[in-house]
Amino acid sequence: MTLHEPLADAALAATSARRAAHAESLANLLPLDVASRNRAQWQDRVMIRGLLGVFCLYVLGVVAYLVALNFLQFQKTEFDTQVADLSQTYTNALVTKGRITVMKEQISLKYAALEGLKAASARLPEGLTLTDFAFSQGSRFDLRGVAPVADVPKIASFVAALREVEVNGQPLFNAVTRGNIGPAPGVAMMSWTATCELRPVEIK
Numbered sequence: 001m002t003l004h005e006p007l008a009d010a011a012l013a014a015t016s017a018r019r020a021a022h023a024e025s026l027a028n029l030l031p032l033d034v035a036s037r038n039r040a041q042w043q044d045r046v047m048i049r050g051l052l053g054v055f056c057l058y059v060l061g062v063v064a065y066l067v068a069l070n071f072l073q074f075q076k077t078e079f080d081t082q083v084a085d086l087s088q089t090y091t092n093a094l095v096t097k098g099r100i101t102v103m104k105e106q107i108s109l110k111y112a113a114l115e116g117l118k119a120a121s122a123r124l125p126e127g128l129t130l131t132d133f134a135f136s137q138g139s140r141f142d143l144r145g146v147a148p149v150a151d152v153p154k155i156a157s158f159v160a161a162l163r164e165v166e167v168n169g170q171p172l173f174n175a176v177t178r179g180n181i182g183p184a185p186g187v188a189m190m191s192w193t194a195t196c197e198l199r200p201v202e203i204k
Contacts, residue, residue: 108200109139115172116141116196119165125158127151128192141173141196146189152181155192162196174199 113135120143124130128151132144147155155178165172179193 105200109198110135112139112167112172112198112200113141115167116165116198119172120162123158123161123165125151125154128154128158139174139198139200141198143194143196144191145193146184146191148189152190152192155181155194159194162194171199173197 117133120130120133124145128145128147130143130145134142134144136142159176159178162173162176163171174197176194176196179195181190181192183189184191
């Protein structure tokens with residue numbers, strides 16, 4: 001057994017100072033390699049937990065994004081359905097409005113045709129005979145008749161009188177034209193025609 005002389009007080013103080021400077025703990029009995037390994041394992045655990053936390057946050061963000069996306073897609077689908085329903089309703093309303101307009105115009109033209117026939121009958125000069133009338137093309141009103149040769153000039157007066165006919169302060173006809181005048185077949189009279197373009201009459 002080898003005996004060593006105890007260190008002097010000055011040497012012992014210097015050794016203690018060096019240990020304190022190197023952060024060596026007198027109570028630490030672990031070897032340096034074990035302490036280094038434990039420190040590395042602790043750092044690895046901290047890093048793994050940090051990465052796991054970041055991954056969990058990423059997964060939660062993706063899930064939240066998908067939920068929000070599905071919700072917005074659902075809202076868009078509902079909105080598109082409402083727009084389609086409103087579009088169909090609007091289209092049906094336009095179709096119905098168009099039909100009503102056409103019906104009102106047809107009724108107005110029929111009323112105008114009756115007014116035209118009444119006006120023609122009331123202004124037909126003596127000697128002229130109305131033999132036929134026809135309502136065609138929605139607004140065309142054709143008159144046909146016969147007249148003695150001596151009364152042929154009255155046809156022009158009759159056509160002029162029809163041009164002046166008014167209903168509710170508006171002209172009944174947009175235009176009145178006289179057709180051809182010629183011999184009536186089988187009789188000693190002249191045939192005549194007149195074409196009137198009706199203006200729709202407002203029904204009150």
